[in-house]
Amino acid sequence: MEGKSNIFTIASKTGYSVSTVSRVLTGQAEKFRISKKAIDLISETARQVNYQPDLVAQTLRTKQSRTIGLLVPGIDNPFFATLSGSIINLLAARGYHTLLADSRESEREEEQALQMFKGRKVDGIIAVPVATRADNLEQIGRDIPVVLIDRHFKKTTLPYVCTDNYAGARMATEFLLKRGYKSILAIQGVTTSMPNQERLRGFTEAMEGKPIQYAIAGDAFSVENGHDQVIKAFCNGGRPYDAIFAFSATILLGTIDALRELDLKAGKDVGVISFDNNGFLDFLDPAVTRVEQPLREASELAVATLFEIIKARRDGLRDPDLIQKLIPPTLTVRSSC
Amino acid sequence: MEGKSNIFTIASKTGYSVSTVSRVLTGQAEKFRISKKAIDLISETARQVNYQPDLVAQTLRTKQSRTIGLLVPGIDNPFFATLSGSIINLLAARGYHTLLADSRESEREEEQALQMFKGRKVDGIIAVPVATRADNLEQIGRDIPVVLIDRHFKKTTLPYVCTDNYAGARMATEFLLKRGYKSILAIQGVTTSMPNQERLRGFTEAMEGKPIQYAIAGDAFSVENGHDQVIKAFCNGGRPYDAIFAFSATILLGTIDALRELDLKAGKDVGVISFDNNGFLDFLDPAVTRVEQPLREASELAVATLFEIIKARRDGLRDPDLIQKLIPPTLTVRSSC
DNA sequence: TATTTTTGCGCAATCGTTTGAGCAAAGCTT
DNA sequence: AAGCTTTGCTCAAACGATTGCGCAAAAATA
Numbered sequence: 001m002e003g004k005s006n007i008f009t010i011a012s013k014t015g016y017s018v019s020t021v022s023r024v025l026t027g028q029a030e031k032f033r034i035s036k037k038a039i040d041l042i043s044e045t046a047r048q049v050n051y052q053p054d055l056v057a058q059t060l061r062t063k064q065s066r067t068i069g070l071l072v073p074g075i076d077n078p079f080f081a082t083l084s085g086s087i088i089n090l091l092a093a094r095g096y097h098t099l100l101a102d103s104r105e106s107e108r109e110e111e112q113a114l115q116m117f118k119g120r121k122v123d124g125i126i127a128v129p130v131a132t133r134a135d136n137l138e139q140i141g142r143d144i145p146v147v148l149i150d151r152h153f154k155k156t157t158l159p160y161v162c163t164d165n166y167a168g169a170r171m172a173t174e175f176l177l178k179r180g181y182k183s184i185l186a187i188q189g190v191t192t193s194m195p196n197q198e199r200l201r202g203f204t205e206a207m208e209g210k211p212i213q214y215a216i217a218g219d220a221f222s223v224e225n226g227h228d229q230v231i232k233a234f235c236n237g238g239r240p241y242d243a244i245f246a247f248s249a250t251i252l253l254g255t256i257d258a259l260r261e262l263d264l265k266a267g268k269d270v271g272v273i274s275f276d277n278n279g280f281l282d283f284l285d286p287a288v289t290r291v292e293q294p295l296r297e298a299s300e301l302a303v304a305t306l307f308e309i310i311k312a313r314r315d316g317l318r319d320p321d322l323i324q325k326l327i328p329p330t331l332t333v334r335s336s337c
Numbered sequence: 338m339e340g341k342s343n344i345f346t347i348a349s350k351t352g353y354s355v356s357t358v359s360r361v362l363t364g365q366a367e368k369f370r371i372s373k374k375a376i377d378l379i380s381e382t383a384r385q386v387n388y389q390p391d392l393v394a395q396t397l398r399t400k401q402s403r404t405i406g407l408l409v410p411g412i413d414n415p416f417f418a419t420l421s422g423s424i425i426n427l428l429a430a431r432g433y434h435t436l437l438a439d440s441r442e443s444e445r446e447e448e449q450a451l452q453m454f455k456g457r458k459v460d461g462i463i464a465v466p467v468a469t470r471a472d473n474l475e476q477i478g479r480d481i482p483v484v485l486i487d488r489h490f491k492k493t494t495l496p497y498v499c500t501d502n503y504a505g506a507r508m509a510t511e512f513l514l515k516r517g518y519k520s521i522l523a524i525q526g527v528t529t530s531m532p533n534q535e536r537l538r539g540f541t542e543a544m545e546g547k548p549i550q551y552a553i554a555g556d557a558f559s560v561e562n563g564h565d566q567v568i569k570a571f572c573n574g575g576r577p578y579d580a581i582f583a584f585s586a587t588i589l590l591g592t593i594d595a596l597r598e599l600d601l602k603a604g605k606d607v608g609v610i611s612f613d614n615n616g617f618l619d620f621l622d623p624a625v626t627r628v629e630q631p632l633r634e635a636s637e638l639a640v641a642t643l644f645e646i647i648k649a650r651r652d653g654l655r656d657p658d659l660i661q662k663l664i665p666p667t668l669t670v671r672s673s674c
Numbered sequence: 675t676a677t678t679t680t681t682g683c684g685c686a687a688t689c690g691t692t693t694g695a696g697c698a699a700a701g702c703t704t
Numbered sequence: 705a706a707g708c709t710t711t712g713c714t715c716a717a718a719c720g721a722t723t724g725c726g727c728a729a730a731a732a733t734a
Contacts, residue, residue: 056456057397076419081421081422085411097436097453098438099434099436099437100421101429101434109429118389119390120434121393256620279590280617283593284622285622
């Protein structure tokens with residue numbers, strides 16, 4: 001009954017060889033014409049001794065770990081937490097386990113995590129990359145199926161599933177313009193990341209040729225950044241902008257905080273719009289208009305894509321058609337602008 | 338340069354035996370009096386062929402995976418997301434990797450995850466248990482070091498690090514009373530969980546003998562629950578309670594939402610207090626008074642405890658003194674009550 | 675120079691599985 | 705009854721590392 005039982009225990013208890021036991025326990029009984037008698041006896045004893053296969057040994061032998069490496073740049077960021085949760089559950093539903101690593105926006109830690117994934121023989125990797133160049137991940141992608149999510153590289157051979165950040169930012173900006181705002185402050189996040197660059201592009205292209213003042217500030221997807229940029233911009237006590245476009249929900253929170261400090265009412269004194277879905281945004285006062293990313297859909301597509309590649313490679317086929325999808329976000333209008 | 342190099346590759350490239358290579362690469366060179374020449378040559382070739390040890394094979398042989406299993410009841414809950422992030426990073430700092438599983442408040446999924454951890458040969462487990470009985474986890478705890486966090490069992494031999502939920506709830510309740518509220522609605526979460534039971538106990542004991550009306554409702558740590566209970570309680574259009582005690586931040590959000598629906602102003606019409614730390618609570622209007630849990634401290638203690646047990650067992654000693662700690666939470670006063 | 679000690683390393687078993695190949699016994703065919 | 709098929713299983717070699725034991729050559733000692 002104790003945890004010491006292995007395939008050998010069962011073999012000697014039943015009088016069959018380890019081969020036979022293995023084949024029964026891995027469901028290959030039919031294929032190898034094991035007698036019903038043997039199947040029953042072996043299964044029964046396996047149950048009795050509470051046999052649990054050693055997944056490590058199995059992995060070593062079969063080169064399949066039924067484990068996926070998930071790499072995010074900050075698990076404590078609610079956005080990535082939600083994303084991770086979604087992915088982990090989708091993987092679990094397929095019988096896969098998740099090794100979770102946090103690169104904390106550091107290329108070095110990302111690299112380490114990837115090496116670790118490799119050493120651990122993960123069957124695939126889902127990553128929100130922080131590196132600025134695709135090389136390393138593409139290199140790994142040759143050995144292990146990799147799908148990028150949320151962030152991607154400009155020209156890459158890796159599959160990805162991201163939000164169409166360009167379209168989203170453009171949509172948000174145009175919404176602000178339509179609302180009649182005349183001077184807009186955009187507060188951005190990690191400037192090297194693709195989502196940020198795309199949002200920036202969406203914003204500036206939407207502003208192009210418009211007789212509207214605007215500025216771009218900031219450099220991190222953090223509350224502090226949101227706060228500090230607003231304070232800095234409004235520091236002289238004036239009201240230089242009548243609208244703020246926060247490139248993430250974390251930035252938005254900082255913004256809200258700063259506005260409150262400045263005794264300005266979001267939605268009334270200053271229009272506010274944000275990126276990122278975050279249920280929280282509805283509980284703020286005013287509830288915040290935002291560009292919502294189809295998180296669930298993205299996770300599902302990423303996981304499905306990953307498994308298609310895994311399957312193809314397992315069958316010795318070449319990779320399926322490259323999936324590089326930008327999912328259009330939706331505008332959720334509330335009362336903040 | 339390709340990922341195919343193993344210890345054998347290096348052995349033949351250098352002319353040394355695999356034993357020697359292994360000893361050099363695992364830093365046991367001195368101990369086995371390997372010559373400096375051999376050490377240099379082997380290290381150098383290892384670098385050249387970009388050798389990465391196969392962690393699976395290593396685990397099989399050494400019975401140490403340098404992996405910890407982390408089990409939470411809902412990774413998409415910001416509270417657990419933050420907790421996980423904190424733990425993952427602490428583990429990473431010690432060179433350990435994390436297998437993350439989500440039980441989704443289901444005993445069955447919890448059991449599966451634990452079996453998986455065992456099969457994966459994790460060196461230890463940190464768990465927020467959902468089971469109502471300790472048996473299963475205690476059983477596993479005999480094989481693998483286990484530390485509980487956030488939730489624990491009444492009488493258990495397992496170490497745990499939790500918030501002193503009783504004290505926290507009592508503190509919150511007494512604060513409400515001191516503020517002069519006369520009728521309080523407490524909205525609770527998963528009723529079987531220890532934190533909830535303790536919070537409930539703290540609440541009711543604080544109310545004992547007080548000439549104050551109160552009610553207890555709810556059964557989930559969710560936004561919906563918070564919302565629905567408020568609506569239900571206030572449905573006849575009256576204002577039966579002048580204060581609400583939300584047993585978690587998620588519940589609180591639902592509460593806020595419901596109050597808004599009812600056209601009641603939190604903080605003004607109805608006092609509001611919450612459990613759980615969540616930076617978000619400061620951005621609500623009004624910012625919410627709350628019992629803050631020392632998440633960081635708890636994670637650190639849990640991880641430290643786990644490693645002490647791991648170390649002791651590895652050295653063949655018996656487990657260190659049982660750590661069962663309730664960390665007192667702090668009251669963060671804002672303007673919501 | 676003969677013996678002992680030290681130095682430096684290799685042999686081979688082992689961890690718990692999976693799996694290709696092979697083989698005896700039973701059944702079937704003619 | 706000889707030959708062919710099928711049935712039902714076993715043998716033993718992997719997978720990639722670690723490790724107890726042993727042993728030859730060199731160095732030290734006598």
